Amino acid sequence: MNPALNDLWPYLVLVLVGFLPNEVWRALGLVLARGLNEQSEIVVWSRAVATAILAGVIAKLIVFASGDLANIPLALRVGAAACGFVAFLAVKRSVFVGVAVGEAVLIAGGFWLMH
Amino acid sequence: MSTTAARHYQSSSAAFVGGVKAAFSTVFVLVMTGTFIGIGALAHGYGFSASWLTVSTVVVWAGPAQIILIAALGSGGSMIEAAIAVTLSGVRLFPMVVSVLPLLRGKGTRTVDLLLPSHFMAVTTWMESLRLLPHLPRDERIPFCNGMGSGYMATSVVAGLVGFYLAASLPPLFAGGLLFITPMAFLCMTTRGARALLQRLALVLGLAIEPILMHFHVGLDLMWTGVGAGSFAYLVHRIREASR
Numbered sequence: 143m144n145p146a147l148n149d150l151w152p153y154l155v156l157v158l159v160g161f162l163p164n165e166v167w168r169a170l171g172l173v174l175a176r177g178l179n180e181q182s183e184i185v186v187w188s189r190a191v192a193t194a195i196l197a198g199v200i201a202k203l204i205v206f207a208s209g210d211l212a213n214i215p216l217a218l219r220v221g222a223a224a225c226g227f228v229a230f231l232a233v234k235r236s237v238f239v240g241v242a243v244g245e246a247v248l249i250a251g252g253f254w255l256m257h
Numbered sequence: 258m259s260t261t262a263a264r265h266y267q268s269s270s271a272a273f274v275g276g277v278k279a280a281f282s283t284v285f286v287l288v289m290t291g292t293f294i295g296i297g298a299l300a301h302g303y304g305f306s307a308s309w310l311t312v313s314t315v316v317v318w319a320g321p322a323q324i325i326l327i328a329a330l331g332s333g334g335s336m337i338e339a340a341i342a343v344t345l346s347g348v349r350l351f352p353m354v355v356s357v358l359p360l361l362r363g364k365g366t367r368t369v370d371l372l373l374p375s376h377f378m379a380v381t382t383w384m385e386s387l388r389l390l391p392h393l394p395r396d397e398r399i400p401f402c403n404g405m406g407s408g409y410m411a412t413s414v415v416a417g418l419v420g421f422y423l424a425a426s427l428p429p430l431f432a433g434g435l436l437f438i439t440p441m442a443f444l445c446m447t448t449r450g451a452r453a454l455l456q457r458l459a460l461v462l463g464l465a466i467e468p469i470l471m472h473f474h475v476g477l478d479l480m481w482t483g484v485g486a487g488s489f490a491y492l493v494h495r496i497r498e499a500s501r
Binding site: 152153155156157158159160161162163164165166167168169170171172174185186187188189190191192193194195196197198199200201202203204205206207208209210211212213214219222223226227230231235237238240241244245248249252253256 | 287288291298299301302303305306309312313316317319321322323324325326328330331332336339340341342343344345346347348349350351352353354355358368371372375376378424429430431432433434436437438439440441442443444445446447448449451455456459460461462463464465466467468471478479480482483484485486487488490491494
């Protein structure tokens with residue numbers, strides 16, 4: 143492959159796989175602004191599918207972690223996520239509290255395992 | 258819906274600046290900063306460049322889609338699988354655009370003027386648009402919306418780069434901690450957004466099914482998780498509705 147194409151390839155992939163499949167829904171919304179409402183069955187179903195995909199991504203990022211997170215044991219990653227989630231539920235459903243507690247458990251546990 | 262203005266801007270550029278200020282005056286800007294620090298770290302972890310990260314933030318402009326894209330491509334998944342997962346996660350943008358356009362569209366509004374506000378529609382800008390736009394006169398809503406979107410986007414680009422370079426320079430344990438922000442924040446935010454049983458069931462099933470599919474190396478795992486868990490939850494919801 144010629145070098146210019148090599149440099150541009152990741153951006154081409156970004157447009158084909160990231161931009162277009164996502165933007166098509168905004169464009170459709172713009173074109174078909176009337177007709178469908180939030181209660182229509184196809185919208186309800188698609189929102190459930192979208193939620194499940196997002197849940198899948200969350201599980202993937204925690205269970206099959208990448209980079210430096212992969213060096214922290216699985217049990218600690220899952221445990222920290224559980225602690226953060228319980229804290230989130232307990233303290234007024236605050237995302238900030240959930241993330242702060244999850245991170246604190248993960249980092250503290252990581253330190254404890256290292257020493 | 259009221260057309261009387263609670264606050265009136267002198268010009269459309271003043272409305273734009275008002276939108277930027279609105280973006281920086283809520284707690285969302287903090288959530289967004291944390292999320293995009295996480296996404297930046299994720300992009301670094303999966304070997305993407307800082308400029309690719311920045312371009313992807315601007316053109317995708319949907320946190321979940323961007324994370325799916327990075328995780329799917331970065332873990333060696335096929336382009337088709339990544340595109341399917343991204344488009345399935347993008348479906349939710351459709352009802353958002355549909356529900357916000359009536360607020361933006363006036364008598365003389367050209368469709369081309371609605372392109373940018375439509376692109377800015379993502380969870381945060383959508384929620385804030387529904388909350389703030391009705392208080393503005395109609396001709397100021399589009400510039401206000403563009404200003405708000407620009408404010409959030411600029412924040413996200415900068416936070417993404419901060420996360421990217423932090424991940425490159427922090428000790429491994431803390432860099433690992435950065436990568437943990439995204440799943441932790443999205444777990445909480447998705448739960449908060451899932452008020453109905455249908456959404457909660459889809460969330461729980463998705464969390465459970467994905468690791469099983471990954472464990473058995475099932476291809477297109479995200480797509481099957483989404484369609485399987487989402488449809489099952491939808492089915493339970495329909496049966497429950499019918500038996501009422």
